[in-house]
Structure formats: C-alpha cells, structure tokens
Amino acid sequence: MKTIAIQGFEGSFHDIAAHGYFAGEDIRLICCATFEQVFENIRRSPDIVGLVAIENTIAGSLLHNYELLRDSGTTVAGEYKLRISHCICCLPEDSWETVAEVHSHPVALMQCRGFLANHPELKAVEAEDTAGSAKFIAENKCRGWAAICSRQAAEMYGMKVLEDQIEDNKHNFTRFLVVATPGREGMLRTCRETDKASLVFSLPHEEGSLSQVLSILSFYKINLTKIQSLPIIGHEWEYMFYVDVVYNSATRFCQCVDAIMPLTKELKILGEYRHDGTNPTI
Amino acid sequence: MKTIAIQGFEGSFHDIAAHGYFAGEDIRLICCATFEQVFENIRRSPDIVGLVAIENTIAGSLLHNYELLRDSGTTVAGEYKLRISHCICCLPEDSWETVAEVHSHPVALMQCRGFLANHPELKAVEAEDTAGSAKFIAENKCRGWAAICSRQAAEMYGMKVLEDQIEDNKHNFTRFLVVATPGREGMLRTCRETDKASLVFSLPHEEGSLSQVLSILSFYKINLTKIQSLPIIGHEWEYMFYVDVVYNSATRFCQCVDAIMPLTKELKILGEYRHDGTNPTI
Structure with missing residues (x-):
C-alpha cells in the first residue's frame, strides 16, 4: 500500500487526481492543510509520496509550488492531468x-x-x-x-x-506532479523509459544566454512544452527559468543536460517521468 | 486633463499606480468593477487611457489581462512598478x-x-x-x-x-501597463525614444522554433526580460509566447521584428514604451 500526501480533504481535486494516477492500486491519503505540510511529510517519511498541483489552464502556474519543489530536494516521478469541474x-x-x-x-x-x-x-x-x-x-x-x-x-x-459545471471556462485542466524522495521514485515507476523532464536553471543576464541554451536543446532534439521566466528577487536582471521538455531518448536527454550545464547556473533536474497524454495541452 | 480607467476603487493600488505614473498631471479616474470594463471604456472613448496590473512578483502573471490586452487591440504606452503593502x-x-x-x-x-x-x-x-x-x-x-x-x-x-505591512513577503511588487487606443498613445509620451516592448506570438510545434526566434533576437542585441508560454486551448502542442524585451535602438528593434515575423504565427506587438527602472526586477 502506498501513502500519498495531498493538500486538501477527501473529495478534493488532489484526492481525485491521486486516485486517477494510482488507479487500481491500494492507496492511503494523508490530507494536509498546506503544500508546505505535504513536503514536510515526505521529508520526515521518505516512503511517503506527494501529489501537488503545479499549473492550471485558467489560473496559470502555481509559482509557490515550484519553489517548494525546488527547495525540498524531492524529485518529480510523474504527472497527471485532470479536467476541473465545479x-x-x-x-x-x-x-x-x-x-x-x-x-x-x-x-x-x-x-x-x-x-x-x-x-x-x-x-x-x-x-x-x-x-x-x-x-x-x-x-x-x-x-x-x-x-x-x-x-x-x-x-x-x-x-x-x-x-453542476458552474465553472466559467470548460477548458479547465489542472496538471499535478507526483513527487518523491530521490532514490525512492523507482517504486512509482513501471519499467517504461521516461520521456519528459522538468528543469530549473538560472542564467546570467548576458545577451543571448537563453537563446544558446535553447539552441542546444534543439540540436539534441529535445522539445520544450513549457517555459516560464521568474525574476530572482533582489538580483536585478537575473532570472530563473522553469522548463518542461519531452524527448524520445532518455540517453540523449542526459547528454543534452551535460551540454547545457556549463552555460547555466544552478541547473537542477526536478525529475524525469512519463508524460500524461490522456488530456490535451498544459 | 487625462481620463484614466482603472479596475478598483479610489485608494486601490491601481489608483496609487495611476497617480504615480501621471505624477504632476491633472487626472480623472473612472473606477471599474472589472478589467473587462476598463477595456470597454477605452473601446467606447478612444481618448480614455487604461492602467492594468499585468504581473506581481508573488502571484505571477495576470494571464487573463494578457488575453484582454491582446483581444482589445489597444497598445501598451508605458509601464509602472509599485511596491505593494497591505x-x-x-x-x-x-x-x-x-x-x-x-x-x-x-x-x-x-x-x-x-x-x-x-x-x-x-x-x-x-x-x-x-x-x-x-x-x-x-x-x-x-x-x-x-x-x-x-x-x-x-x-x-x-x-x-x-x-501595517501585514503582507507575507516584502518583495511584493506589481507591474502595471498603461494601455491606449493605437494612434492615441502619443499624448502619453514625452519625446523620448522607447526602449522596451511587449510581444505575443505563436509558433508551430516544430523542433527548435522558439530557439530560432530567440537566436535572431540575440543577433539583433534585443534582450529578453520576460518569457512565458501558454498552451493554446484546443491546439495540442501549440503555444502562445508572451515576451518582454529591452533594447538600445528602436530602429534595431523594428528590423528585428521584421526578421522574426516569417518564423512566427500571429505576431503582435502589444506596445513599445519606456521601461520603468525605478524599482528592481519584474
């Protein structure tokens, strides 16, 4: 049996997403009041898995969860996309x-x-x-x-x-990430190869530094599915970039990471996982 | 006297930003309940200027305002950054x-x-x-x-x-855009040259298409200060990119736009203006 920490109560969208991602498995939920508590649960018990919303087609990215993810040292082991209806x-x-x-x-x-x-x-x-x-x-x-x-x-x-269905926009999807203690994500995976990864890095504000990194991704045939810049508080003209990529070969992806490493600062692979192709775009 | 449409009441952050941007000028406010009404006011009376929040260091981008801006046909004539304290x-x-x-x-x-x-x-x-x-x-x-x-x-x-100052994070800044009917933005500008622009474009999901566009920006020495991808609802693997750039030469910027045009779809210059350097980052 797997123990999944979520933000929210039973019946919440996190609950629905957890049961969707782990369909057919026996899971137990830990319902947390905050996202901080989800990561705190994983930190204290490395066998606990977290499931956290990361972006929504209407509301955009949950920037704070990106920070928690980066600071927690957990790794992304999977994603799940859910149609949101209220x-x-x-x-x-x-x-x-x-x-x-x-x-x-x-x-x-x-x-x-x-x-x-x-x-x-x-x-x-x-x-x-x-x-x-x-x-x-x-x-x-x-x-x-x-x-x-x-x-x-x-x-x-x-x-x-x-x-029912009182939401303004019916194209309302939330993308959730399954997060785990590094080294423990194996228990969440079937033997399938990964085809998607989330990265975060910063760049000095030198002309064309982002363009160089994206050129290398392109040479290695690694495709962006999301890019978002965030200013680094207190460092004028410096930015963090959160990037999601998809690829055909995990080996090629690793080689590409080696290739961009010297051009970036604080490059961190947030996780490699299988992309959820069941629902369109996010 | 200028008439400025804002979202919110007198005393709101939009009011404070409007008086900050038009400091020393005689302005009259139209207080609207929604951002939609701000753009509706401009549409009905082309002499009315709008001031709308576009991003916040904590909450991120106001994605809906980007859409309203793009759909309204208004042009960005300026920006203002305000420290938010509650x-x-x-x-x-x-x-x-x-x-x-x-x-x-x-x-x-x-x-x-x-x-x-x-x-x-x-x-x-x-x-x-x-x-x-x-x-x-x-x-x-x-x-x-x-x-x-x-x-x-x-x-x-x-x-x-x-x-006082009960906000969690003191690095809380909101960036506002001054929006106007195209052709009327002259009344808002001193004769200074522009040095910043906001663009939106989409790209086919071909390998490296974003990398090509950013390479050209880099060749022309046009610097990104923000990039944000948004999936286009209903078009899998297609994205809109909202990009802010700064430059030294407005001529060079125009040449660069001509150069990237054939590689993009639906390229739209949301406006060229002076960047607000009074407050750090956003």
Missing part, C-alpha cells in the same frame, strides 16, 4: 431560496466568477479548501451555506447539488 | 477585540496568508476590491468587520489601521 451544493434541507453564502477556495471562486456575478445574492466566503467547505457545512449543519467543490465531494458528504 | 483596518470604534471578519480581494488575502494563519479568529471573506472593502465598511458602519487594503485607502475612508 458544482454548487448545500444541505439537503436547503435550496436556492434559502442559500445566502457560498464557501470555497479562492481559486475555485475565481474560476466561477461568471456564475457568481449572476448570483449577487450569494456572499462569497474564502475557505481553505473546496471539499473541506462541503465537509464543514455537512458536519456542522450550516443552514443557508453553500459550497463550491467537485461533484464527487458533494456526494461524498451527502450534500445536494444545486447546479 | 494593512488591516477597521472602524475607529472597533479594535482587535471586536473584529471578527476580514474582507478583501482574494489576491490580497492570499498575500497575507501568514498573517491570517496567526489570526484564526478572523474569518476571511472574499470581496471585489481591497479599497472597496474599506469603503464599504466605512460607509455602512459595519461593526466587527475589518478590511485588508493599502494604508492610503484606510486613511482615505477614515478607517483605523490595526496593523
């Missing part, structure tokens, strides 16, 4: 007529902005978690309160779904 | 002992997460705006409610500051 739910004895507040995570509230604009009678209240809001309302019998969460969470906590 | 404030007759809820914009609540974790007695409530929360509480005499907003907004609405 519903609004309340206690079975409540209805549209009696609901006055809606509780959810700020990102979920933001993703349902259009829906909320059409319901000015609902006061939006920020909560720690989507599923956690449903759980709280169910357990504390909060009359007049609604939650925005997954349909699975609503059903799990015995809540009544008032409306 | 305070918590309440009615003069309230105090730490009597305050139970804190209202603010979800991004501000997120930026004060550490502070809020230390005050579990405060219920965080999502609102449309930081300054707007202070205004609402002041005007409606909401006993027991606090707002998170700028010190300026707290003072403007006669609120009592309970604690």
Whole structure:
C-alpha cells in the first residue's frame, strides 16, 4: 500500500487526481492543510509520496509550488492531468431560496466568477479548501451555506447539488506532479523509459544566454512544452527559468543536460517521468 | 486633463499606480468593477487611457489581462512598478477585540496568508476590491468587520489601521501597463525614444522554433526580460509566447521584428514604451 500526501480533504481535486494516477492500486491519503505540510511529510517519511498541483489552464502556474519543489530536494516521478469541474451544493434541507453564502477556495471562486456575478445574492466566503467547505457545512449543519467543490465531494458528504459545471471556462485542466524522495521514485515507476523532464536553471543576464541554451536543446532534439521566466528577487536582471521538455531518448536527454550545464547556473533536474497524454495541452 | 480607467476603487493600488505614473498631471479616474470594463471604456472613448496590473512578483502573471490586452487591440504606452503593502483596518470604534471578519480581494488575502494563519479568529471573506472593502465598511458602519487594503485607502475612508505591512513577503511588487487606443498613445509620451516592448506570438510545434526566434533576437542585441508560454486551448502542442524585451535602438528593434515575423504565427506587438527602472526586477 502506498501513502500519498495531498493538500486538501477527501473529495478534493488532489484526492481525485491521486486516485486517477494510482488507479487500481491500494492507496492511503494523508490530507494536509498546506503544500508546505505535504513536503514536510515526505521529508520526515521518505516512503511517503506527494501529489501537488503545479499549473492550471485558467489560473496559470502555481509559482509557490515550484519553489517548494525546488527547495525540498524531492524529485518529480510523474504527472497527471485532470479536467476541473465545479458544482454548487448545500444541505439537503436547503435550496436556492434559502442559500445566502457560498464557501470555497479562492481559486475555485475565481474560476466561477461568471456564475457568481449572476448570483449577487450569494456572499462569497474564502475557505481553505473546496471539499473541506462541503465537509464543514455537512458536519456542522450550516443552514443557508453553500459550497463550491467537485461533484464527487458533494456526494461524498451527502450534500445536494444545486447546479453542476458552474465553472466559467470548460477548458479547465489542472496538471499535478507526483513527487518523491530521490532514490525512492523507482517504486512509482513501471519499467517504461521516461520521456519528459522538468528543469530549473538560472542564467546570467548576458545577451543571448537563453537563446544558446535553447539552441542546444534543439540540436539534441529535445522539445520544450513549457517555459516560464521568474525574476530572482533582489538580483536585478537575473532570472530563473522553469522548463518542461519531452524527448524520445532518455540517453540523449542526459547528454543534452551535460551540454547545457556549463552555460547555466544552478541547473537542477526536478525529475524525469512519463508524460500524461490522456488530456490535451498544459 | 487625462481620463484614466482603472479596475478598483479610489485608494486601490491601481489608483496609487495611476497617480504615480501621471505624477504632476491633472487626472480623472473612472473606477471599474472589472478589467473587462476598463477595456470597454477605452473601446467606447478612444481618448480614455487604461492602467492594468499585468504581473506581481508573488502571484505571477495576470494571464487573463494578457488575453484582454491582446483581444482589445489597444497598445501598451508605458509601464509602472509599485511596491505593494497591505494593512488591516477597521472602524475607529472597533479594535482587535471586536473584529471578527476580514474582507478583501482574494489576491490580497492570499498575500497575507501568514498573517491570517496567526489570526484564526478572523474569518476571511472574499470581496471585489481591497479599497472597496474599506469603503464599504466605512460607509455602512459595519461593526466587527475589518478590511485588508493599502494604508492610503484606510486613511482615505477614515478607517483605523490595526496593523501595517501585514503582507507575507516584502518583495511584493506589481507591474502595471498603461494601455491606449493605437494612434492615441502619443499624448502619453514625452519625446523620448522607447526602449522596451511587449510581444505575443505563436509558433508551430516544430523542433527548435522558439530557439530560432530567440537566436535572431540575440543577433539583433534585443534582450529578453520576460518569457512565458501558454498552451493554446484546443491546439495540442501549440503555444502562445508572451515576451518582454529591452533594447538600445528602436530602429534595431523594428528590423528585428521584421526578421522574426516569417518564423512566427500571429505576431503582435502589444506596445513599445519606456521601461520603468525605478524599482528592481519584474
């Protein structure tokens, strides 16, 4: 049995993603209040695996999770892409007529902005978690309160779904990373070769330094699927680059890393894994 | 007198940025509830100028504003960088002992997460705006409610500051763009030459296509200060790239744009302007 640390409660999108990635396996969840706690769990028990959201087609990258990933020393062992759909739910004895507040995570509230604009009678209240809001309302019998969460969470906590698929944009996917203690990621892998990697590096602000690195990637036939620059706080004109690449040959990828190493600073391979091709783009 | 459309109320960070950028000039604000309304104002009255947040050192890029900017057909005429600092404030007759809820914009609540974790007695409530929360509480005499907003907004609405500088990370800067109807940006410029530009383009997912474009930028001595890839929804393996560059010669920049044009798709210059060097990095 594998133990998976996630941020959020049972029924959260992290829970759904964990069960999706480890489909058919026996898993036990550790539900954490924060992403920091997910990484802290892995640090204390190297057999624990983490699953963390890293980007969303609407909200963009979770920059803070990139930092946690880089600072934690964990390695990326896999990715999973999940279609995000929200519903609004309340206690079975409540209805549209009696609901006055809606509780959810700020990102979920933001993703349902259009829906909320059409319901000015609902006061939006920020909560720690989507599923956690449903759980709280169910357990504390909060009359007049609604939650925005997954349909699975609503059903799990015995809540009544008032409306389903209330997210503004249906092209709403979140990409999750499976993170593990280096050396332990083997237990997560079948024998298949990797075909994707996440890297982070910085560059001196010399003319064309990024162009040189990308040229070498191109010579080695390593393809970018994501690039994001982040200014390094306090170092004017210096940047961190978070890059995802896909490749056909893991050997070629290793050779390419050797080739770009001297041109970069603080190059770190965050992990090599199999890309999730089940859902389009991210 | 110039008319500036901003998102948010008087006292908001957009207001502070507008007065900072147009320091010494006579300006009139149009306070909009949404960024969409800012662009709608410019569309209807070409003499109206907009000021919109585009990225923050902590929260990252406002991807939706990039889309609005691209779709609106407006041009970027300038940038302004502002240090973001939040305070918590309440009615003069309230105090730490009597305050139970804190209202603010979800991004501000997120930026004060550490502070809020230390005050579990405060219920965080999502609102449309930081300054707007202070205004609402002041005007409606909401006993027991606090707002998170700028010190300026707290003072403007006669609120009592309970604690200042409550943001978790003091390296909190927001970069704003001044946007205008093409052809009208002249009124915003002194005769100084431009030295920065924002571009957006897409690339076919051919090996090394980004590397080719960046090589040409490098040959022309055009320096990147930001690059961000965004997957194009529904087009697997195709990406939009938002790129900011700085340069010494506007002529050289124009020649470079001509040189990369044939290698890109849907290349659009979002604007050429003077870079704001008053604050470090973004």
